[in-house]
Amino acid sequence: MGSVLRYGVVLAAVLVAAGGVAYLFERWDYAEHYRMFVGSPESLTSPAAILRGALALDPASLIALGLVVLVLTPVARVAFALLAFAEQRDRLYVILSLIVLVVLSIGLTGHSL
């Protein structure tokens, strides 16, 4: 499990770094310091849009894709814990892990209460 986690983090870091270098290359001289909150463009707020942008090698989308992969690494940890509990025939903890995954999935849809 540890190696899957490591690969996930490495993949995320590579995507973010690659996108980051390209992003900096385009904007290194800009004056953007994120002082004013204007939200994010549509292209970066949903996984589908991010994937489309990343395939088109848009730097911001590549970074965003790396971030999505990063967010998925803890989810993978819970999934692996669930598998470990299943292997130990620990029904209580399989159910608890499942509950956590369900809550995580709700969170990942992005809809707030």
Place this chain on the structure above:
Amino acid sequence: MNFLVFTLVVFAGSLFAGFLGSLTGLGGGVVIVPLLTVALGVDIRYAIGASLVSVIATSSGSAAAYLKEGFTNMRVGVFLEVATTAGAILGASLATRLPGPAIEVVFGVVLLLSVFLTLSLREPPAAEAPAVGDHGLAHRLRLSGSYPTATGEVNYAPRRVPLGFGIMAGAGVLSGLLGIGSGAVKVLALDQAMRLPFKVSTTTSNFMIGVTAAASAGIYLRRGFITPGLAMPVMLGVLAGSLVGARFLIRARPRILRFVFAFAIFALGVEMIVTGLHL
């Protein structure tokens, strides 16, 4: 400064945050947000978005090392995560509705409260308390475990499980609201409320931190709190810093960690309140 310099400054600060975060179980968020808002004038919403990313990065980045060393208690982690993830979604929903300055003040107050709690507790660190047999909820939920020391495995059993669960729900809300890992609250709950050995508390908290943050990430992303140009140096800096920090954990002594922890939080809490109230 231009964007490149800005990015490098953020990267350097994140390196430090990641290092400190993996040593103390904080997750780096408590350093990142004040750094960005107070020192660099970044809007609080972008700051908490970047912070949330850093929290997941620290947690996942140092995770492999911890699991190998045998400290993390997965059952405790998963059980308490039911509380933290639910709380995180509630907290993130709140974050989308509160005005910026309000979030800043809440952030500062929470930091100060954490320090107050840490310093005012009179019980000795759990590592020094004698091992007790497990009973009640800890036994029914099979939450006991053991951890490696120089002299062999030491057994332990969590106490006051319902209290720990309740505090974790609160920690989840804070995490979602402020983009932090709530490592301080989590470690306090595990260490003081549930009396787990300190290194078990910090590593298990680390496991939970990433999962809790992932629960609010979707909401943050959809609302545009997480912006690529800012999240990028933060994530990479924190990852690098936490990888270095993870190597020090086994050799570190709990007492030193506590003091570093309390001092850092206090200073940052004051700064946040000052900023939020526009003093």
